[in-house]
Every structure is written in structure tokens, then in C-alpha cells.
Amino acid sequence: MQRITRPLRKPTRVLAPIVLLLLAWTAVTGLRLVDPIVLPAPWNVARAVGGMVRERILTDVALTVARVLGALVIAAAVGIPAGLLLGYRRRWYTMFEGPLHALRSIPASALFPLFLIVVGVGESSILALAAYPSLLVILVNTVTGAMLANKRRLYQAKLFELNAYETVTEILFYEALPNIFDGIRTAASYSMVLVIAVEMFVGLDEHGLGRAIYEYQATYRIPQVYAAVIIAGTIGILINLVVNTVQNRMLRWLPNVHE
């Protein structure tokens, strides 16, 4: 048997499970094993996408992606510097450690009503709700990374008499970077989950992918519900891919990434 040529092997490995899933889906619906109301055929779902595009799904997708990325940027912009600072000044971290973990153990969804009162109803409260748990995750990962920094390399900060700013930006940041990316990856999925959930249930406005899923379900347009869910999954995969690409680029120097 001819072996698949090398450059084709990876895409094949990635696509194979998806193709298998589609085949199983086709078989189940084709043989009418499940009620088509509960699980519509794949071609019906595909056909639904055309109608959704003609309606307003692209605007919804763009809005949701913008909200997820916005929340992520806010979380990183606050979480990384704060985490580096707490990792550098251990005493401050011991002070904040308790409250931080207490906050982390409150489910973000339980805070919806509070956020609506404090931040108000609107775009900013969607961003704040999604950014908040992401920020905590990035912060805690950054602190961990900074604390795991190589002590012998930090010795050079003393050797060259670096000030706090130089120590943090020129050594500690790089030392913490692998953990920072772990945090960003987790935060990306948190943001996605929260943005969709807020759009669905909090009803802050009438747009976004979450809202679309909710409305399709409410009007019993089941193929559209499936299509929207698949789109949401694809967005998640694409965001993860972007984070991975940035990570590989910024961590090119890590010895184990290379081997």
C-alpha cells in the first residue's frame, strides 16, 4: 500500500476525526435513527448557514469575536503587569493571595447581577464580565511564572544593579512568559464561554452569536441552532490557533520548544 506522503500526513490526521464524525452523523440521520427535529441532517444544517448569512449572522460573529478579544486584551493588559509586580514583590503577593483565591472560587456567572449593578447595562458590562475571570487566571499564572523564575539568572539583576523596572521587564517577564501563555490560553476559553453566556441570558442587547443561538432555539429553528453552535466551536479553535502562533513566535528561544 502506498504511504501517504509526509506533508499530507498532518492535515490528514487533523481532518480524519472530523470526516468520521460527519460520516457517523450522516449515517444516523440517513437511517432515521434519531428524530430529525432533535438532530437534523448535516446537509440541512449546511443549507441553514446560507439563510443565516443572508440574515445577520456575520455581524453577530464579528461582534462576539470582538468582545472575546477585547476582554482578553483587557485581562492581559491588567493581569500581566499586576502578576509580574506581585511575583517580584513576594510580600505583596502573600498579602493578596487569600482574597485572590477567594475571588477565584466564586463562579463568574454568579457575579452577573452584581456587575450589572456596578458597571451598568451595556457593552462595558459584557466586556467587564468576560474580562474579570480571564484577568484572575492570567494574573495567577503570571505570578506563578515569576515565582518559578531561574534564581541564578535573577542573580544577574543584582550583579548589574538593575532597578525594579529593568528587573521586571528585562528578566522576570521572559522567565514568566511560558506560564503567561498558559494563562492566556485558559483565559481565551473563559472569555468565549462568558461572552456567549452573557449574550444568551443576560439580554444586554439583541446582538452577538449567543443571542442568535438563543433566538434560533426559541423559534425552533433547530438546524440553525446546530449551525451556530458549530460556528462558535470553530471560533474557539481559531482563537486558540492564533494564541498558539503568537506563543510559538514569542517562545522560539525556549530550549524544549526547539527540540
Add this chain to the structure above:
Amino acid sequence: MLIGSSTQPARTPGTATGEHALRMRSVDFSYCSAPDRSKALYSGFELAIAQGSVVALMGTSGCGKSTLAKMMARIIGPTAGRIEWSPQFSKRADVVYMDQHPMNSIFPWQTVRRNLEYPLEKLEWSEPETRARVGYLASLFRLDGVMDALPAQISGGELQRLALARCLSWRPGLVILDEPFSALDRDVKTNIIMALHELATKDGMTVVLITHNVSDALAIGMRYVVIGDRPVRVLSDLEFKSPHPRVRGTLDYDRMEKALVACIREGLV
């Protein structure tokens, strides 16, 4: 006088006769907190190192060499007693310590070139001086071909040469090298030792080489301090003034080797 600053001429060995780079006076050190003198690693330890000398500090593994090295490098302080450094070492960077893992002494996120430039920049060398020094070090340590590579992309030997070149780049007054050649094969080692010898002589650096390898020590040292026992004491303190490069098989060399091996054995705890 600021040593290590680029505007100063390099120290020449011999001009500072009688001056010490370092002097340890009745130093105590213990890893346990209880002041139990019988458990102390160091108790009343005395050692002086003359400026511009190359000292091999030897002993079996686990005898306390690295602890001594870290005290010399101001990384840890003695429990009691005093360590005096030459008043010429006014900056922190005048005393530098390098351990056996080269990745610890460099920044893996910087290219080889940046790794060599960074310390000089931080110590406020001028741009032309930095460029000249980096070029000189690159050719001395044979790093010309990998200047734009990342440390993760170069070989183990190149990495070790980079770490050493970086530690010596700003002409520190006292360099403490803790088993720096342990992971290297013979040829690479010979090259590095020659480069180290050249720099130490030229810049008048004081070098303390911590090793348990007799042939590494014989390749570079002028003075051999063997430590051992508990609490640690100096078992023997020898001089070997044979010119470089030294060849194995000569009468002097063999006699020295035999003496050192015997001393180190005696120090087995």
C-alpha cells in the same frame, strides 16, 4: 578606582603584589540553624587569594567547594567571621560567579550577540567599546558563526563558551568558576581553557576555579588549594609555576598531579 569600568586600563598581574583579591577571616558556615559547632561545615576557616592569581580550589564532591564559592561571590553570607574583598571591587559586577549550567549564566531569550552586549550596556560601556569587545570575545571564543543564533540553537560547547565569554566580558576583578568544564569533551575544554588563560592574563583578573578534575586544574592554575575534612580546612596549598601550555608527561606535571591526587584522597570525609 573603578575596576571593570571600561575607561580603566586592564590590571596587570604582579603590580598589586601583596594585595588580596579576597581574604576570609575565621569564617563559620552551617546549613543547620542550630549553632552546633560539631555539625558546622566551616568553622574558623581562613584563606587569602592574591590579586591576579589563578587559583584552583579542589576537593572531593560534597566537600563544600560550592558553598565556599558562593560565599566568595557574595551569594551567601558566612554565619560568622568576615570576608574582605579588595576595595577595588566597588561594583557588584566586579565579583562574578558562574556555575556548571551555562543556561543559568546567560539569557536564553537573547541572541548570542545580545547576550554579549547586554552586560556591557548595563554597565554603561560606550557603543564603540562594546562593539570592539564583543567582536574580540566572539573570535577568542569562536562564536563568530553563531552570533545571530539563539542559545537553544547552538551546541553544548558553544553554549559553554558563550556563558564564559559573557561572564568575562566586562573584565570583572574576581571570577569564580564553579565546575565550568564538567560537561565538555577534551578538545572543547582545551580551547576554552586557553581562551580563559589569555583573558585572565591580559585583563589581570583573579580567577578561582572550582573543580574536582585534576587535569583541568593543572591546565590553568598557578596555585592549588585542596580542601576537605569536616569542618572544612585547607589540606594543602601548592604552587605550580610551570609555563603554559602545560604538557602531561613532563616530570613537573606528573609530580604535581600525584601530589594533588594524594591530597584530595586524604580529604575524603
